[in-house]
Amino acid sequence: MDKKSNMKKAMYEMFGVGGDGSEAASTAPAQVKSASVEVKSAPGAEKKSVDHAPVKTPEARPAASFLAPGTVFEGSFRAKGDIEIAGELKGDVTSEGSVLLRSNLQSNITAGSVKLTGCTLIGDITANGPVTVSEDSKVTGNITAQSLLCAGEINGDIRISGNTQMDANARVSGSVVTGTISVAAGAVLNGSVEMKGTMEAKS
Structure with missing residues (x-):
């Protein structure tokens, strides 16, 4: 060789x-080819884009107004939000929300709802919703509302589209026109009553 x-x-x-x-x-190392695998989605399972509705920012609720004790306000009081009156106000009150009255007032009130607590109101009330007159409250004036809960005293005509409820301590002097009425034992009603429904007497 x-x-x-x-x-x-x-x-x-x-x-x-x-x-x-x-x-x-014969002696060279074997070469292994890598296999590529293609995965296909099943028919009808194509990925679809999801349409998301735009996020709506909730509307801000109008701020509440508060007339504190010892405060004197002269003139018409108008507000979009709720009103709480614990001071002295000389003028009419208008609110798209609720009115909570805690002090004696000579005024006409127009609101979504009205509640009197421990006070006297000389003037008319007009409400789209309920009116509440607490046991230690008094209204001298007419009331027009969707419903009425009276545990105090009302001297005036009442026009209620829904239900009128008179608790045991209620005292009403004036004509009443209402959808329905519920009168508790002990309540006093001096005046005419016209109903669209039936009168219920509570024992």
Whole structure:
């Protein structure tokens, strides 16, 4: 064997090259090809974009107004929000919300709802919702409202589209036109009553 053959043999034994092609092919490490996998969505399962409705910012509720004890206000009092009156007011009151009256007042009140607590009102009340006259309150004037709960005293005509409820301590002097009426034992009603429904007497 000549030097050239010896060199080829040494190269083949060391690096796997230099011998004949068949031997190199038999000893060469196998090459593994990576397979790419394509995943397809099932028919009808295509991803759909979701339309989100725009987020609406809730409307801010009008701030409530408070007339503190010892405060004197002269003139018409108008507000979009609720009103609480514990001071002295000389003028009419108009509110789209509720009116809570805690002090004596000579005024006409127009509001969504009206509640009197421990006070006297000389003037008319007009409300889209309920009117409440507590046991220690008095109204001298006409009342027009959706409903009425009276535990105090009312001197004036009453026009109620819904129900009128008179508790045991209620005292009403004036004509009453109402959808229905509920009168507790002990209540006093001096005046005519016209009803759209039936009158219920509570024992």
